[in-house]
Amino acid sequence: MKYLNIFMLALLIGFTSCDDDDAPAAENEEEVIDNVILTFTPAGSSAPVVVSAIDPDGDGAADFTTPSITLSTDETYTLTLSVNNIAEGEDITAEIREEDEEHMFFFEFTSGLFADPAGNGNVDSRDGAVNYDASENDAAGYPLGLTTVWQTAATAQSGTFRIILKHQPDIKSATSTAQDGESDIDLEFDITIN
Amino acid sequence: MRFRFLIFLILSFSSSSYSQSTNCAANCTCAITGTIVDGQTNEPIEFASLQIKGTAKGTTTNAEGYFEFTGLCETEVDLLISHIGYKPITHHHDIFHEEPIVKLAPDNLILESIVIEEESDVSAFKSNTAVKIEGRELEQIKSASLGNVLSSVAGVSTLSTGSNVTKPIIHGLHSNRILIINNGLRHESQDWGQEHAPEIDASLIDEIEVIKGAAAVKYGPNALGGVILVNPPEMELTSHLHGDVHLKGESNGRAIDGSILLQKGYGNFAWMAQGATRYQGDLEAPDYQLTNTGMREMSGAIGLRFHRKNWDMKSYFSFLHQELGILRGSITGNIEDLADAINDEVPDFTRGFSYDINSPKQVTEHAVFKTEAFYNFTNSQLGLTYGLQMNNRKEFDVRRGSNNETPSINLELTTHTLDVEWWHPIVNDWEGSIGMQWLYQDNNNIPGTNTIPFIPNYNNTRFGLFLTETRPLGNNYQFDIGIRYDIQLASFRGRDSSNDIFRNEQNFNSVSGIIGLSRTMSNGGIIRVNAATAWRPPNIAELYSFGKHQFTNEYGFYRYSLEGTTLSTDRVLDNNDLEVSNELGYKLIATYTYSNDRFQIEASPYLNMINNYIYKAPGGISGTVRGTLPLFIYKQTDAVFTGADVTIKYKHTDRLSSKVSGTFLYTKDIKNDDVLFNIPPNRLSYQLGYRTKIGEYEWSAAADVSYTFRQYNAPRVIAPEVFVENPDYNPFLDNNSNFDFTEAPDGYALLNLSSALSLRQWVFSVRVLNALNTSYRQYTNLIRYFADEQGINFEVGVQLKL
Numbered sequence: 002m003k004y005l006n007i008f009m010l011a012l013l014i015g016f017t018s019c020d021d022d023d024a025p026a027a028e029n030e031e032e033v034i035d036n037v038i039l040t041f042t043p044a045g046s047s048a049p050v051v052v053s054a055i056d057p058d059g060d061g062a063a064d065f066t067t068p069s070i071t072l073s074t075d076e077t078y079t080l081t082l083s084v085n086n087i088a089e090g091e092d093i094t095a096e097i098r099e100e101d102e103e104h105m106f107f108f109e110f111t112s113g114l115f116a117d118p119a120g121n122g123n124v125d126s127r128d129g130a131v132n133y134d135a136s137e138n139d140a141a142g143y144p145l146g147l148t149t150v151w152q153t154a155a156t157a158q159s160g161t162f163r164i165i166l167k168h169q170p171d172i173k174s175a176t177s178t179a180q181d182g183e184s185d186i187d188l189e190f191d192i193t194i195n
Numbered sequence: 196m197r198f199r200f201l202i203f204l205i206l207s208f209s210s211s212s213y214s215q216s217t218n219c220a221a222n223c224t225c226a227i228t229g230t231i232v233d234g235q236t237n238e239p240i241e242f243a244s245l246q247i248k249g250t251a252k253g254t255t256t257n258a259e260g261y262f263e264f265t266g267l268c269e270t271e272v273d274l275l276i277s278h279i280g281y282k283p284i285t286h287h288h289d290i291f292h293e294e295p296i297v298k299l300a301p302d303n304l305i306l307e308s309i310v311i312e313e314e315s316d317v318s319a320f321k322s323n324t325a326v327k328i329e330g331r332e333l334e335q336i337k338s339a340s341l342g343n344v345l346s347s348v349a350g351v352s353t354l355s356t357g358s359n360v361t362k363p364i365i366h367g368l369h370s371n372r373i374l375i376i377n378n379g380l381r382h383e384s385q386d387w388g389q390e391h392a393p394e395i396d397a398s399l400i401d402e403i404e405v406i407k408g409a410a411a412v413k414y415g416p417n418a419l420g421g422v423i424l425v426n427p428p429e430m431e432l433t434s435h436l437h438g439d440v441h442l443k444g445e446s447n448g449r450a451i452d453g454s455i456l457l458q459k460g461y462g463n464f465a466w467m468a469q470g471a472t473r474y475q476g477d478l479e480a481p482d483y484q485l486t487n488t489g490m491r492e493m494s495g496a497i498g499l500r501f502h503r504k505n506w507d508m509k510s511y512f513s514f515l516h517q518e519l520g521i522l523r524g525s526i527t528g529n530i531e532d533l534a535d536a537i538n539d540e541v542p543d544f545t546r547g548f549s550y551d552i553n554s555p556k557q558v559t560e561h562a563v564f565k566t567e568a569f570y571n572f573t574n575s576q577l578g579l580t581y582g583l584q585m586n587n588r589k590e591f592d593v594r595r596g597s598n599n600e601t602p603s604i605n606l607e608l609t610t611h612t613l614d615v616e617w618w619h620p621i622v623n624d625w626e627g628s629i630g631m632q633w634l635y636q637d638n639n640n641i642p643g644t645n646t647i648p649f650i651p652n653y654n655n656t657r658f659g660l661f662l663t664e665t666r667p668l669g670n671n672y673q674f675d676i677g678i679r680y681d682i683q684l685a686s687f688r689g690r691d692s693s694n695d696i697f698r699n700e701q702n703f704n705s706v707s708g709i710i711g712l713s714r715t716m717s718n719g720g721i722i723r724v725n726a727a728t729a730w731r732p733p734n735i736a737e738l739y740s741f742g743k744h745q746f747t748n749e750y751g752f753y754r755y756s757l758e759g760t761t762l763s764t765d766r767v768l769d770n771n772d773l774e775v776s777n778e779l780g781y782k783l784i785a786t787y788t789y790s791n792d793r794f795q796i797e798a799s800p801y802l803n804m805i806n807n808y809i810y811k812a813p814g815g816i817s818g819t820v821r822g823t824l825p826l827f828i829y830k831q832t833d834a835v836f837t838g839a840d841v842t843i844k845y846k847h848t849d850r851l852s853s854k855v856s857g858t859f860l861y862t863k864d865i866k867n868d869d870v871l872f873n874i875p876p877n878r879l880s881y882q883l884g885y886r887t888k889i890g891e892y893e894w895s896a897a898a899d900v901s902y903t904f905r906q907y908n909a910p911r912v913i914a915p916e917v918f919v920e921n922p923d924y925n926p927f928l929d930n931n932s933n934f935d936f937t938e939a940p941d942g943y944a945l946l947n948l949s950s951a952l953s954l955r956q957w958v959f960s961v962r963v964l965n966a967l968n969t970s971y972r973q974y975t976n977l978i979r980y981f982a983d984e985q986g987i988n989f990e991v992g993v994q995l996k997l
Contacts, residue, residue, distance in 0.1 A: 024688040024696045025652050026642035034820045056820050064818035088693075165822075168528070168593075172544065180535045181543060183528030183593065187822030 029089045036085040037164070037186060039070070041078040041151070050078070054188050055087070069191040070162060075116075077152045079134075082106065082164070084186065098147060101139040103170045106146025107131075107179040111160025114194060117152040124165060124179040143173055153194045162192040220573060225267040225290055231260045231276065234298035235893075240278055243299065248273035248285070270571060271504060273433070285433035287502065289571055351405055352858065352875045352975075360392040360519060364875050364975070365407055366801055367836045367860045368420030371734055372778075376414060376424045378511060380565055380582040383610040383636065387650070387736030388744070389873075390977075394515050394561035394586065396494035398441070398454035398471035401428040407784065407799065407840070411707045411729035412677035415632055415659050419729045419780040419805060427511070430458060430465040430500040438997045447964075447988035448489070449548070450475035457997070460500075467498040476550035477520075481970045481986035483541045487523040489552045492516070508568040515561045520552040525981045526593050526745060529822030533980070534915035537937055542982045554591040554599055555745065561586050574620040582612040587641075592743070603743075604649050605641040610634065627664035627677075633657070638735070649749075651689025651697075651739050658682055663709075675711040675725065680704070683732055689739060689767070697767040699753070703732035705777055720789030731778040737809050737829050738775060747827045748817055755828060762817065762826070775831065776807040793846045800839040808834040808864075812872045812910075812933045815926055816918050823922050825915070825936070833866040854882040862908065869910075869932045875975050876906040876939070896950040902942060906974045909939035940979055943971035956996040964988040 035057070041050040050072060056065030072078060084093040097104050108131050109124035118130035132151065133144035146166075167173075169182035219225035231243045239260025246253040247264065256262045270290045277283035281299035288295060353361045362369055370389050375382040377395055384394050404424040411418040438457035444450070454471035473492040478485045496513035524542025527533045536543055567580040586609075589602035616630035636655040640648045661679035668674050682704040691697055711725025733752070740751040741764070752775050753768040786799040814828035838860035846852045857879045862871050880901035887894055910933040913926050926934050946967050951960040968987040972979040 022686065022688060022698070023639070023652060024698070025640035025648045025690055027690060027694045028642070028647060029645050037820060054820065056818075065820055170593075171546070180532075182532075183526065184532055184822050185528065186820050187529055187531065188820060 029091075033086060033088070034084055034093060034186060035065075036087045037188060038083040038085070039164075039190075040081045040083070041070070041072060042081070043073070044077040044079075047073065047076075052190065054190070065188075067188055067190050069193065071193045071195070072153050074153055074157060074194055075155045077150065080149045080151055082147050084166070094147065097166070098137075098145070101137065101145045102141065102143075103168060103173060104145060104185070105143065105167050105169060105173055105177070106149070107165040107167060108146075108149070109161075109163040109165070109179075110192070111158070111162075114154060114158045114160050114162070114192060115151050116154050122163075124163065127176060127178045139173070141173075143175065157193075157195040159191070159193045161189050163187075163189040219290070220268055220270050223266055223268040225270055226263060226265045227267065227272070227274075227288060227290065228261070228263040229295040229297060231256050231262065231278075231297045231299060233281075234300040237298075240281070240299060243276060243278035243281075243297075246275045248275055270573070284431075287432040289507075352878060360390050362389070362392055363405075363423060365405065365421040365423075366803060366838065366840075367862055367874055368803075371417055372419040372731060374410075374414050374418040374422045376422060377563070378425070378427055378513075378565060379567060379580055380563065380584065380612060381415065381634070383584050383608065383612075383634075384559075384561060384586040385588040385606055385608055385638075385650075387734050387740070390521075390745070391557075391588075392517075392519070394517060394559050395425060396471050396492060396515050398452070398473075399427060399469050399494060399496055399513070400425045402426045407801070411727065412661050412679040412709050413630075413663055415634075415657070415679070416681055416683070416705070416729075417731045419731055419778065419782075419803070427469070427496060427498060427513075428456060428458060428467060430460065430467050430498055430509070432460045432465050432500065432502055433462055434458065434460040434465070436997075440995045440997065441992065442994075443990060443992035445475070445988055445990045447985055448475040448478045449550075450490075463502050465500040465502075467496075469496040470494070474550070477548050478985050479548070480983035481968045482983070483545050484548055485522055485982055485985070486542070486544055486546050486549075487520040487551075487553055487556070489520045489550055491518040491552070505571045506568065507571075508566070510566045511563065512565075513563045515559075517557075517559045517561075518552055519557045519559075521555040521557065521745070522978055522982055523553070523555070523593075525978055526555050529819075529824055530816055530915050530918045531822055533825060533936070534919050536981050537915060539981075554593045556591050558589045558591070558602075559587065576618040578614070578616045578618075580612075580614040582610075582614075584608075584610040584612075586610075592745070598645055601643065601645055603644055603646050605644050606638060606650060607641055608636065608638045610636045624666045625664050626666060627662065629662045630660070632659045632661075647692060647694070647742060648690055649740055649742055649744060650735055651687050653685060653687045653735050656684045668712075671715045673713045675709065675713075677709040679707045681707075681730075685732070687735070687739060689741075691767045692741075692765055697769075699769050701770060703777055705730040705779070716789075718789065719791070720787060722785070722787050724783075724785045726781075726783045729780040729782065731780075733775045733777070733809055737811075740829075743824075748824045749811065749827045750829070752829050752831075762815070762828075775809075778808060779806045780804070781806075795844040796842070798839065798841045801837065803836040805834045805836065807831050810872060813926070813935065816922070816924075818922065823918060832864045832869075834862060834871060835865050836860065836862050850885055850887050852884045854884070856880050864933075867931065870908050872910055872933050872935065873975055873977075874906065874908065876942075877904045878902065879904075891954055893953045894951070897948070899947040899949070900944060901947075902944045903971075903973075905942045906939040909974070910935045912936070912938055937980060939974050940972035943969055945969060945971070958992075958994040958996075960990075960992040960994070962990040962992075964990065 035055065037054045039052045050070065052068050052070050054065055054067045084097060085091060086093060107124050109122040112121045118132055120129050123129035123131050132149055133146050134148035137145040137148055139145060164186060165179050165184055166186035167179060167182045168185050169177055172182050231240045232238060233240055241256055241258050241260065243256045244253060245262055252264065254262050254264055272288055274286045274288050276286060276297055278299060280302055282302060284297065286295065352364045363373060365373055371386050375393050382393060382395065385391060406422040410422040414422055436457065436459040438455065441454045443452040450473060452473045456469045458467040459465065471494050473490060475490040478488045494515040496511060498509065498511045501508045522542065523544040524536060527536050562585045563582065565580065565582045567578065569576060569578045587607050588604065590604040592603040594603065613633045614630065616628050618628040634657040638653045640652055659679060659681040661677065663677035665673060665675045684702055686700045688696065688698050707728045707730055709725060709727035711723065713721055713723040715721050736751060738751045738753050740749045741754045742748060750764055752773060755762055755764045756766065756768065780803055782801060782803040784799060784801040786797065788797045809829060809831050811827050811829050814826045816823040817826050838858065840858050842856040844852065844854045859877050860875065862874045864871055878901060880899065882897055882899045884897040885895065913934045915936050918924050945965055947964050948966050949962040951958060965985065965987050970983045972983055
């Protein structure tokens with residue numbers, strides 16, 4: 002048997018004169034969002050609070066990390082979101098803005114964290130209050146959510162803050178919810194207000 | 196269109212013309228025997244006259260339609276066959292083909308007279324279980340996809356993924372465990388997903404044969420479930436220009452489907468040309484539209500045949516272009532979306548009817564060039580076949596921005612095959628052949644997908660040698676034996692998650708064998724038993740797939756490692772870390788067939804043990820910025836597949852007939868005492884057929900009821916909500932068994948009705964599929980997570996024989 006194997010191998014190698022050893026070309030992994038930066042800019046003079054969620058291996062199995070957020074009480078913050086692909090050095094934010102008629106951010110948070118918006122956000126129900134920056138609305142007048150405004154509660158609070166980016170091609174409407182379409186981003190942060 | 200009985204391979208145990216004494220030409224002892232029947236009714240024709248062209252030798256058929264010539268000095272002759280009221284035919288015959296069956300067409304029909312040769316040569320073994328569909332029976336079901344055509348064979352069910360992707364399942368095995376031999380070539384494509392349909396247009400097929408037994412020895416690796424042979428029309432050397440045109444419209448999907456065939460023979464040369472196309476929009480379930488399930492298909496084929504004394508050469512070229520939409524609602528972002536989608540009454544993204552095909556979709560192209568040559572020596576025959584296949588597969592996922600137009604998978608596979616087979620002279624009653632097969636494959640990623648390659652580049656070289664022998668034992672027994680050895684060299688080159696190159700090389704080799712016995716009983720029934728082994732090297736996806744594919748993340752054996760319960764994918768393993776063994780199948784199958792003029796039965800129980808069975812199953816979830824994704828990993832275990840197929844046919848009167856068939860299958864993971872994932876459920880069906888002839892009109896009608904049982908043998912269920920509520924949930928913490936995201940769907944009954952009227956060269960047909968508009972989901976179709984199957988479909992077709 003062993004000799005037969007050797008004979009066969011010899012035959013094979015004889016037959017395979019045109020073996021190539023090319024590897025696939027390196028591809029830019031443009032698709033994968035591996036980093037989301039939240040910048041809370043206060044109306045006052047204090048420094049912005051910046052939090053960055055990172056997923057080191059994109060489509061790999063390793064989990065991403067979400068640091069916790071700490072905000073001051075009774076302050077109005079403007080939250081701007083920056084969506085990136087670090088591996089390729091790519092800023093995906095512009096792409097989302099370009100396709101505003103297909104994208105919408107939804108927010109979910111523990112009740113009582115914010116004086117305004119009240120409630121727990123618009124993930125359970127689309128009608129939940131979230132202060133979207135109206136200047137970002139798409140052509141049909143529906144919100145996008147790269148920029149939002151948050152007024153923290155007057156007393157110390159803690160809870161969770163969740164951001165969902167939905168991709169809703171031909172679905173986004175006045176009533177489309179966080180359950181429609183596909184999730185491009187779905188991150189939950191621990192949040193403390195003190 | 197009538198319900199002709201399937202032709203089971205009734206094997207001739209009489210001395211066939213091939214088994215003639217060596218070198219009959221030298222001493223003028225060559226003989227030809229055969230049968231002549233009515234091409235419409237299959238009744239034997241008495242007193243048909245036969246003449247050998249250029250000689251005064253002639254004969255006529257007896258009451259059984261049987262004829263024989265003896266004392267011929269030549270191994271090749273032209274037979275002129277005629278009978279009053281029928282169309283004459285000239286058939287070029289050589290003695291190396293088994294008894295020809297000549298089907299004469301009545302004068303008043305445009306139907307052609309045809310000759311069928313080599314009825315029993317196909318699997319090389321008499322003890323194999325084979326079923327054939329051809330002629331009218333095939334024509335009725337032709338424009339369906341290949342998988343659907345095959346599902347009319349007992350023991351063959353279909354596995355669908357999406358509405359247009361259907362592939363055959365034989366005895367519970369499918370995809371790359373079934374070998375498809377298309378026009379004599381191993382069909383080689385990117386068949387590593389169960390959602391990859393064979394790139395073969397059913398409209399171009401003239402004859403299909405399913406070998407459920409063991410044919411691995413003759414055809415090589417992958418035939419663990421069985422072999423399916425599909426053949427184009429035979430090119431008759433002497434025939435005038437003829438062919439046919441089919442046109443069909445369907446209500447569901449508002450599809451139009453057409454095909455054309457032309458052929459002509461000039462004595463030493465013949466040609467054939469075929470073309471077919473299908474244009475289909477979104478399909479419809481009983482309660483809603485299935486958005487983005489359209490389909491486009493175009494195919495064409497050209498065949499040439501040259502014949503010189505002792506030489507026969509055929510060349511074919513065929514091409515297929517296919518675009519398949521995948522249900523838009525089946526693509527989800529994360530496990531929460533999956534939970535929403537599973538619980539949604541109407542799938543997400545559902546819209547009104549449209550012919551558009553957007554992402555997700557697959558676009559595949561398959562081109563085949565083949566040349567085969569046979570040379571007849573005085574008492575043996577040599578065959579050479581070279582095949583070149585080129586396959587391109589593009590898969591488009593739902594992506595952001597301009598990437599939507601960019602395929603996320605774009606692969607090109609080139610396959611060269613060379614087969615040499617020599618049917619040796621008969622020695623001491625041993626009849627058989629010895630052969631070799633060589634295969635070389637090159638698979639390359641086409642750059643520009645903007646995503647880490649899901650499948651690496653690879654090359655395969657395979658070489659196989661085989662020997663098949665059969666001989667009679669006494670009067671009623673036939674003994675088969677065969678052995679084969681294959682060796683395969685594979686090299687892989689891919690990119691890991693940080694875009695670094697990895698390389699690997701592996702060798703696989705295996706011996707396969709078959710031993711079988713068939714016995715002809717005194718009542719004419721035949722019992723066949725055979726035991727055989729088959730093997731399959733692990734395929735590229737099982738070893739190396741990486742990343743997102745439709746709604747899951749998938750990792751092949753070498754792309755993930757489990758440390759405790761933590762899955763990591765940052766390192767690519769190689770042979771030193773892990774040995775992935777060949778799949779080895781040991782199959783025992785017995786078949787009993789009996790038929791008289793009113794009653795037919797075929798029953799075949801089987802047992803198939805598969806060591807190192809490789810399968811993909813839910814393996815938990817992984818966290819990404821998108822949320823948690825369902826994760827599928829490949830596993831390897833030992834499995835048993837056992838069951839039985841039964842078909843019974845009964846003619847109540849000349850006009851009315853019944854057919855009952857059933858398939859039963861039980862499977863188990865015997866290594867872990869577990870159930871397997873995605874195994875086809877059991878099925879029973881009953882068909883009542885009626886046909887009558889009034890003058891030139893022929894009318895037939897049939898009703899077909901089938902009941903598919905719920906898969907009782909399904910894995911435990913962990914609903915996606917469990918993962919949503921607890922992202923750290925580990926499904927294997929205290930229970931290592933397989934799980935599924937939903938229950939197996941309920942059993943369902945389907946009713947199909949069909950009717951056809953033929954008049955001279957015209958055939959008009961009407962079919963209603965799923966006539967009760969039943970809402971149902973198929974267990975073997977992963978679309979069951981999201982949507983129902985197709986509802987009612989009216990088909991109207993017309994066929995014109997040219």
